Amino acid sequence: MSRLRIEASTPLCLLQDAGRFGVRHLGVTQGGSADWCSMSWANWLLGNGLDVPVIEITLGGFTVIAEDDCLLALAGANLGAQIDGQPLAPWCSFKLSKGQKLQFTQPLLGARAYLAAPGGFEAPKVLGSSATVVREELGGLDGMGLPLVKGATLSYRGESLLVREVPLGLRPDLKSTAPLDLVLGAQIGEFSGQSLFDVFNSAWMLDSRADRMGIRLLGKALQYQGQPMISEGIPLGAVQVPPDGQPIVLLNDRQTIGGYPRLGALTPLALARLAQCLPGAQVRLRPVVQDAAHREHLEYLQRFLSS
């Protein structure tokens, strides 16, 4: 077994996996890595199953010291990672020798970095998953939903010898300004014509009111003209519009049901990109046909089959 001691952490540094499934009818949220793409790449680098537990580090402030010689992988945001002061770029696996310090300083590009270990970090499964949901007191190192804290020990049992990179052409482009694809939902026709124009023809700014439940978008107020809704299931990436007209994109830790009208839902690939945007960033939305988006998604998954 190999171990890492946590020297510094924040409430935004969490053990995550792909999420908790099969229990949403009980009011239990999905949880899991907000940027599933980067989580998958971090695991891919080590030959892991793509969904085994990783560390999600949001914005930085996380430091570990190796208690054994380790081989780890890093993907997603560039949070100014350093090994004993030497810069470490994401999208590669790397060695961390006993006694060496790995430190995440500040966001240079993107918001969330994913640190993976051979075989995945050890953590109990609670309701089928190790995903940390603080609000529900589920998952994480102790199973009780606590964020990672200073003094705690991370461990893993797998082995990997491979130091390698994600090929340049396969890496997600965190600088991309391409619009985010939105699968249109059932209430789309109940918004005013002007609102429908504004949704897809203006820029939306990420509000600072953003967490793992949802990200608020600021822009022109949208007008819903339909009847009030009865609460219904909320999919990942749903873009709901509360009465103030400012859309909220619902993320992994969202409530399981809700009654605000929705424009639709971002595709998983669009959502992974949004999860890397910082408050103040501007995004645009683009309507997409479900079948086309489905094909694109399956094509993207092919990338993980290369080795």
Next chain:
Amino acid sequence: MNPRVEVVALDCLMLRLFDEIAEANMPWMLAASERLRAAFGKQLIDLVPSYTTLMVHYDLTALSPNQARELIAEALIDLSPNARAAGQCHVLPVWYDLSVGPELSLLAERSGLALAEVIRRHSAREYQVFALGFAPGFAFMGLVEEVLAAPRLNTPRKKVAAGSVGIAERQTAAYPVVSPGGWNLIGRTPAKLFDRDRDGYSLMQPGDTVRFEAVSHAEFINLGGDDTPLEVQA
């Protein structure tokens, strides 16, 4: 019933069965849930029931949107309400008291009923569990008598004690864990509503029925209840 299937996400379809909340929906909802679980099998990631809808989250690496639609259509052929009508019936003991249910007096005032009569009426009915949501094990139940209906508090409490029983509009619920909340609180149950070590985790499942039973302070404590008065937020 007029079933419609709507797109809600790349890998989710909404099956809309009814347009209004009604207790009579539940046998149909349960029957449709059973059929959908059987039809999708391992390709079902989650099935999220709510008052009038069932959201089907399926494995998009195994099914195309069209295949998922076809599975739903097949599952609904010759659908009939579940003969067993509902799941389990639970009896939840409740200590109705102003110290843990401060809105008892508000409901009495609004309805013109005596406190004891508010309690009697809330505990007289058998309620349907329409949906679980808001928090693990939080069951939205109804319908309470019209005369007991009351809107949510203007300012939600930052902290509602675990076990708190409340009313919002014509629904009633009990908070499984300490959480923020805006429901009108009328009492507290000692029942453990969500338990990760219990088979099925949640005491109440969609489609179950629930009756509240008034118990004395002594019984409440005997059953393991915590009588710490509610911290009413300013």
